[in-house]
């Protein structure tokens with residue numbers, strides 16, 4: 001077994017998860033629900049099989065109707081509020097891990113974006129922004 005598991009934690013480190021196997025997909029979702037849930041312009045999503053997924057810690061879930069028109073359960077840490085993963089009703093075999101919580105986010109290689117109809121200027125796409133390697137002064 002040369003493949004590493006995918007692991008991640010919340011901001012306060014009380015919640016953690018692991019997923020076994022290869023990603024089913026890697027994408028950026030720009031839908032309004034993901035924007036509101038995360039506060040970001042787009043949510044990086046690692047799609048994994050639910051059968052190899054487990055999570056531990058003080059998790060709480062919130063269910064809303066997703067872009068598919070069916071309920072999506074988003075799971076977050078009750079202590080720090082980090083959004084960790086989603087469990088879409090319309091696809092019970094998968095889990096959508098929010099890739100910003102990965103222990104090694106450099107492994108995340110998105111291949112497509114979805115709901116670009118809702119993408120807005122906050123996404124930074126195509127903007128000629130001044131970049132700072134660390135905190136801007």
Ligand SMILES: [Zn+2]
Pocket residue numbers: 010011012013014015077078079080081082
């Ligand atoms: Zn936490």
Ligand SMILES: [Zn+2]
Pocket residue numbers: 029030031032033034035043067115
């Ligand atoms: Zn979304």
